[in-house]
Amino acid sequence: MEIFRSLQEVVYNKNSVISIGMFDGVHRAHQEILKQVVEKARMIQGRSVIVTFDPHPREIVSGGTQKIELLSTLNEKLYFFEKYGIDVVYIIPFTYEFSRLSFQEFYLQYIINGVGVSAVVEGFNHQFGRDREGGMSQIVELGRIHNFSVEAMSLMKDGDAVISSSTIRQLLHNGNLSLANKILGYEYMFTGTVVKGHGRGKKLGYPTANIRLESPKKLVPKIGVYAVHILVRKQWYHGMMSIGFNPTFGDVNERTTEVNIFDFDMDIYDDVVTVRCIERTRDEMKFSSVDDLVAEMGRDKIQTQKILNSYTLLNQ
Structure with missing residues (x-):
């Protein structure tokens, strides 16, 4: 081309x-x-x-x-x-x-x-x-x-939904990732660089890749927790992603995008990765204690693994 x-x-x-x-x-x-x-x-x-x-x-x-x-x-x-x-x-x-x-x-x-x-x-x-x-x-x-x-x-329409860029933006803002993906014809994706975060995930037993998006103009889906695929060094992995402000820790002014990559243990700071958004699993929550947060993350991981293990890509 x-x-x-x-x-x-x-x-x-x-x-x-x-x-x-x-x-x-x-x-x-x-x-x-x-x-x-x-x-x-x-x-x-x-x-x-x-x-x-x-x-x-x-x-x-x-x-x-x-x-x-x-x-x-x-x-x-x-x-x-x-x-x-x-x-x-x-x-x-x-x-x-x-x-x-x-x-x-x-x-x-x-x-x-x-x-x-x-x-x-x-x-x-x-x-x-x-x-x-x-x-x-x-x-x-x-x-x-x-x-x-x-x-x-x-x-073109999908049911009552007009297939258009504006429709997809609205769906992503509303947290309706499944319909947004269906109208796209593939899973919504973004690329970014892994940067250093606060290191809290690792201390809690759920290390995360903190991602700075390639373009500040790229639409970030609604705050919440997502089941995702992540491409690292030419290999796809399963993971769960959090988009939000970490309210349990009071980081109310700093939105982060973090992915806990399953069965993965590599230092990937400064690596460029691509995230494929599969399903939005829940809203962001503020927990009364760190122990409650860790327990919820355990439940999130079980749910996410079930989703991803049975998922078929839309456009293969």
Whole structure:
């Protein structure tokens, strides 16, 4: 998979099948778009192209006043694009000046005369350009003028839940990890570096890897206890994760993300690890004594082992 980061790098090819967007989460609806882009490119012996943006447009348009919570970092999105067989990813640096381009200016400069285009595939509600002025009807009209086809994918739902990035964010905030994962089509994941903590877990018999997330903009699921898989040095392990403020110890100002890794005894400070969130098992609790906390952690471990030993990954 080729990655371009400037218009000067882009190699023009009229036989390009393109989709444009943030693809935050690369959820099931995004996956259908990726499959369609790849299939259409194969049919015309062309190339499949994703055009995306970094940083997130809302971060620039809001002047930094709007909190950004990403389901996927850029690296995570690139992983999925390659997995689904995309040939080319063009990452456009999103700046304020770029945000002032009209819909037509963007398409003419970056797509029609830049990447080259034979077909465009988008979600049903795709909008683009200054103040989101361009929608599917405008793309269809541009396609008629400049000789490329346009396909709008239908709205996808899982029961009553719309498959969208905003739906998934809300579910993760509410603690409904199971439905969030189902809509994603895979288990919600994050990557981070193992850093030194207070060392309390080890003293209690449950040593933890304290994780500083790769991106401060990555959405952290609702505070609580989770059954997880954790990738350490190319090997997956089972574990239980606590996201919270350690109220039993009074750490009310410092949210931590810690994983107790089962059957594991290695020094992994400064290692980069990936956590795959399987199931949320309970809320964070404040205990009246450390002994009560340790007893609950023992119950948590038994429950977590049962969950993980019978769990089948969603997207293998």
